[in-house]
Amino acid sequence: MKRFFALLSLILCNIFTYAQQPSNVEMADTMRSSGKIYVVIGVICIVFIGLAIYLFSIDRRLKKIEKGN
């Protein structure tokens, strides 16, 4: 597990080394610079965490029923 996290942190290190490519193609830079993209990420994360917890709770209830049978 320790080695896994060490590997993960090493992999994620190179995120910060990317240089911006100069180009005229339109991207959502303004949204990103004003910080609003993080709001979207937050919303998506909340939705997904909710769904994950819900799935885990279904799994647990099912386990109880299986033990009862």
Add this chain to the structure above:
Amino acid sequence: MKFIYQTWWKALAVLLIFSTLITGLLLPVPRLAILHETIRNLYFHVPMWMGMLSVFVISVVFSVMYLNTGKEEYDLASVECVNTGLLFYALGLVSGMLWAKYTWGEFWSGDPKQNSAAIAFLLYCAYLVLRNSIDEEQKRGKISAIYNIFAFPIMVVLIFVLPRMTDSLHPGNGGNPAFGKYDLDNGMRIAFYPAMAGWSLLAIWIATIRYRIRLIEYKRNSID
């Protein structure tokens, strides 16, 4: 099949997908005309098809195992895998349609990729209709297992082979750029591979939950 009751790989699925929600939206992507930011759909639309493919492959394996042994459990596992696969199929189709509206101009423009995906969807719907129309247990199991084994390669050809041989607008088809070219010289792999693995595991997880429910129902019915 002990592992379907274990938790570690379910937690891994959630962790992998969770990481791609952040990296997929924040990491730099290639600046390309027409695609713009929708190139990030690679992390969210394509994994739906990967999840679908994973459970369909498992379904075929269980169909073969059912034909070998005649165990009813394998038949139930196979059909629940198809049920889950169709959910991811629909998610992939709808998310692709939304993308097509803002990239190609229409939700449905009769593109070869869209058309053959729709045909393959009907192919699997026919599997469920065929299955539910047979009352006798063993006959139902055998016929649906054979149908499933034949439906899978046809689905693969329809979705992944034929559109590539014609002028489809879909990325990766007919000379259009595919993700394979970008993720080699960019950091897209960091988000893409965990997304593929994570959504596949999530699809398998949902399929196992459906299978376990089905198993309880089956045991209840056979006692009565």
